[in-house]
Amino acid sequence: MDALAIALLAFFATGYFVLAGADIGTGMLLPYLGRTDHERRLVIASFAPFFLGNEVWLVATAGVLVGCFPDLEGELMTGQFVVFVPLLTGWIVRDVGLWSRGRGPARGPGDEPGGERRRDRAGAWRAVCDGAVVCGSWAVALGWGWLLAALLTGTPYETAAGPVAVLTALAVAVLFAAHGLGFATLRLTGRPYARARRLVGRTGSWQSFALTAVLLGALPVVAGSALPLAARAADSATLSLLVPALLVVLPLLVAAQVWTWRTFRHRVTRPSYL
Known part of the structure; x- marks a missing residue:
């Protein structure tokens, strides 16, 4: 049971880094990929269908850590509290x-009384939300690093x-950005796609995304090898209850991810409601 619990922890953590790394990295590059409000909405639309589902993998990782390795979770939270605060x-x-970008002040027609002021307020609101996406994405990437x-x-x-x-934090953040760049070349069209493709270079879009996915996925596995997972595992009775339940949830989570990526596999051609 100990080995299964460790394997599940590694699988969920790897899934989070590979999947969520795509939307985090794309959000980090939002100012570069999207130069206008329309282009930024296009960039956000490229990962908007995925980011909530991707975060489920982090919740699952935390759940396995808390349930199957409670002593280790407490020690990590205490020792890395200063890191977890900016990350979260x-x-x-x-x-x-x-969530707030598309729920701000509505734009008004320019010929309508007060319409220009409403357009200015709507533009300022979206600029603040875009700044939150960029700063938050960089904070998450640097926090993981x-x-x-x-x-x-x-x-x-x-x-x-x-x-x-x-140096480690910066290197990991750059890897997140590179992963988002590969994701952007797979999802975007128009000028945002051209900007992403320019940085990717001659490397194919799928090759670039696959390479950064392997590197990101390896990070939690290598880092986990430094943790005394087997020594900090919960007792046999607890693992006997939790591990089978996690094994039941696992195929459902994978199936949901496959459905999401298959449904939204086409390139983005117009902005979403965000």
């Missing part, structure tokens, strides 16, 4: 920006500090 704050800010710096250097119960922590 960035996550919340980003999601608020995405900061956390991984502690795990990869063998100090999971101490906050990473110094040049190694800074």
Whole structure:
């Protein structure tokens, strides 16, 4: 049961980094990919159908950690509290920006009394929400990099500090951005696509996305090897209840992801309500 619990934790964590890494990375590049309000809406529409489903993998990862490795979860929360605060704050800010963007002041026709002022307010509202998406995405990417710096250097119960922590956080953030760039070349059209393709270069879109997916997916696996997972696993009775339940949920989660990606597999040609 211990081995199954560790495998489930690795699978959910890898799924989150690969899937959510795409929308986080695309959000990080929003100012570059989208130069106008219409283009930014197009960029957001490219990952809007996926981001909530992708975050379910993080919830599942946290659930496995709390249920199957409760002692380890407590130690990590204590040792990495300084890291989790900005990471979760960035996550919340980003999601608020995405949900709020299409729910601000309505634009009014220019020839209508007060219409121009309403257009200005609507533009300012969207600019603030776009800033929240970008800043929140960067905070999440850097937060994961900061956390991984502690795990990869063998100090999971101490906050990473110094040049190694800074370089690791930046490297992981760049990897998130590169993953989002590959995702953008698969989903976008028009000028946003051309900008993404320019940075990808001669590498094919699927090849670029697959390469960054492998690298991102390897990060939680390598980092997890530094944790005493087997020694911190819950007792046999607890695992006997939780692991079978997780194995039942697993195919449903995978099926939902397959359905989502198949349904929204085509390139985005027009903005969404966001």
